[in-house]
Amino acid sequence: MNIELIQGDILEKTCDLLTLYQFKDAKRLTGITAAADEEMAGAISALIEQKSFEGKLGENMVFPTFGKMKARSVALIGLGDKKKFNADVVRKIGGYMVKLSREHKMRSVATNLPGVETASLPARESAQALTEGLLLAGHQFHIYKGAQFKKEKKPRELGQVFILETDKRALKFGPEGLETGCVLAEATMLARDLVNTPSADMTPAQLVEEAQKLAVRGSNISCKILDQKAMERMGMNAALSVARGSQHAPVGAHLIYRPKNSKKTVAIVGKAVTFDSGGLSLKQANSMETMKIDMAGAASVIGLFKALTVLKPEVTVHGIFLAVENMPGGSAYRPGDVVTAMDGTTIEIKNTDAEGRVTLADALVYANKQKPDLMIDLATLTGACVVALGEDIAGLMTNNQKLGQKLLTAARETGEQLWELPLYEPYMEPIKSKIADINNTGGREAGAIKGALFLKPFVGETAWAHLDIAGPSYAEKETRPDQPCGGTGYGVRLLAKFLMSL
Ligand code: BES
Ligand code: MN
Ligand code: ZN
Numbered sequence: 362m363n364i365e366l367i368q369g370d371i372l373e374k375t376c377d378l379l380t381l382y383q384f385k386d387a388k389r390l391t392g393i394t395a396a397a398d399e400e401m402a403g404a405i406s407a408l409i410e411q412k413s414f415e416g417k418l419g420e421n422m423v424f425p426t427f428g429k430m431k432a433r434s435v436a437l438i439g440l441g442d443k444k445k446f447n448a449d450v451v452r453k454i455g456g457y458m459v460k461l462s463r464e465h466k467m468r469s470v471a472t473n474l475p476g477v478e479t480a481s482l483p484a485r486e487s488a489q490a491l492t493e494g495l496l497l498a499g500h501q502f503h504i505y506k507g508a509q510f511k512k513e514k515k516p517r518e519l520g521q522v523f524i525l526e527t528d529k530r531a532l533k534f535g536p537e538g539l540e541t542g543c544v545l546a547e548a549t550m551l552a553r554d555l556v557n558t559p560s561a562d563m564t565p566a567q568l569v570e571e572a573q574k575l576a577v578r579g580s581n582i583s584c585k586i587l588d589q590k591a592m593e594r595m596g597m598n599a600a601l602s603v604a605r606g607s608q609h610a611p612v613g614a615h616l617i618y619r620p621k622n623s624k625k626t627v628a629i630v631g632k633a634v635t636f637d638s639g640g641l642s643l644k645q646a647n648s649m650e651t652m653k654i655d656m657a658g659a660a661s662v663i664g665l666f667k668a669l670t671v672l673k674p675e676v677t678v679h680g681i682f683l684a685v686e687n688m689p690g691g692s693a694y695r696p697g698d699v700v701t702a703m704d705g706t707t708i709e710i711k712n713t714d715a716e717g718r719v720t721l722a723d724a725l726v727y728a729n730k731q732k733p734d735l736m737i738d739l740a741t742l743t744g745a746c747v748v749a750l751g752e753d754i755a756g757l758m759t760n761n762q763k764l765g766q767k768l769l770t771a772a773r774e775t776g777e778q779l780w781e782l783p784l785y786e787p788y789m790e791p792i793k794s795k796i797a798d799i800n801n802t803g804g805r806e807a808g809a810i811k812g813a814l815f816l817k818p819f820v821g822e823t824a825w826a827h828l829d830i831a832g833p834s835y836a837e838k839e840t841r842p843d844q845p846c847g848g849t850g851y852g853v854r855l856l857a858k859f860l861m862s863l
Pocket of ligand 3: 634637655714716717741742
């Protein structure tokens with residue numbers, strides 16, 4: 362999809378579809394919509410009355426122009442409540458545009474920057490959000506479709522978007538937003554593709570290779586590979602034990618982004634279980650079906666680094682993951698085994714399906730050795746978090762309220778849902794082990810919190826936030842127009858926003 366921001370009158374643009382916007386319960390047509398109505402001899406206002414168009418968010422009406430305008434047809438799209446209007450609404454509008462064009466087989470669309478004419482949103486933000494919405498909604502994953510699919514004529518997709526503006530400020534700041542939107546959408550789509558790729562192909566070695574691809578010469582990114590020997594040398598016996606049942610050797614990646622001026626150092630750790638069968642504590646068939654997504658944390662770390670090279674925040678960022686596959690097998694780790702993490706902590710394995718935290722123990726200890734000012738981990742850690750918050754919302758657990766608030770603010774701005782759960786210490790009781798330092802599980806209740814409490818000792822005194830993304834990293838059904846089913850790339854834009862705000 363090609364998106365261009367150009368100077369000019371939208372009503373004069375030749376295209377398949379011209380989009381006009383209307384807030385909810387607006388008394389009368391204003392601005393460009395009114396001008397278009399005039400050219401159409403009042404047809405738009407008549408239709409609004411007749412069809413009782415209310416302007417609810419995403420509500421739309423498409424009608425032909427019968428040669429009265431340069432555009433072949435016009436779409437009137439509702440912006441919803443004026444008081445609730447923000448960048449995330451614009452992102453959804455971008456998504457609706459893609460879906461509308463698909464439905465009506467339109468290939469070129471002309472639009473203004475939503476919210477700019479009414480001064481509801483700065484041009485830069487509107488352009489960024491619209492671009493994100495358009496590209497993310499248009500993203501498809503069909504590399505695994507067969508020859509027949511590829512031979513068939515593709516359904517007509519939106520190929521060209523013209524954003525027309527006449528306002529000086531919009532023309533000055535819009536293009537910057539468009540550029541940022543492109544970068545963030547592409548980074549998010551990379552994370553989605555990695556998650557969508559079947560585990561047979563997205564092996565630990567492959568995942569590490571995907572990280573390595575970002576460390577090109579001339580970029581400010583480097584990538585260190587932690588192969589099995591290196592992991593053994595460093596004493597990462599917790600992570601190594603999870604991998605023992607698999608044919609695939611464990612391997613880690615340590616990405617570093619170094620800007621010219623660095624104000625802070627941040628470490629971001631991703632869970633990277635390329636397939637989670639549960640191990641000897643085998644999962645039921647239906648729970649295993651989507652477990653290729655169990656490396657979504659690492660996928661988002663990789664996506665984030667793709668964006669960092671362009672966004673260039675003034676913080677040093679370490680991106681770390683230890684990739685393993687959790688399988689049953691003759692040499693698999695067992696319930697009852699005791700494994701020793703890199704910092705010497707002994708872990709009694711109660712359930713081999715609580716493997717994410719066992720691998721993260723070593724990853725967090727390793728990350729903390731980089732002496733970061735703060736650490737964040739992203740992990741598809743618990744089904745319990747999905748039970749607590751549902752599929753759309755990630756759980757935030759932190760030992761530092763200031764850090765937590767900053768992440769919640771970033772999430773609000775990017776439209777990624779995030780909600781805090783308490784790191785309630787008394788729940789630590791059942792994960793105390795009789796024979797080792799700590800158990801890897803401790804009962805069904807408050808599973809998301811117990812998962813986070815398990816991780817807590819491994820970060821020491823460092824400010825740390827744990828994001829349990831088991832729910833929102835994968836969309837079973839479409840809940841937003843800019844998010845097709847499958848991997849979502851949750852966390853890429855949120856973390857980019859957070860790092861830019863430091
Ligand atoms: N990868 C799963 C968590 C998960 C569940 C992610 C659903 C995405 C969707 C994790 O490794 C796991 O199996 N957790 C167990 C923990 C339990 C054994 C304490 C769970 O949630 O059941
Ligand atoms: Mn598991
Ligand atoms: Zn898992």
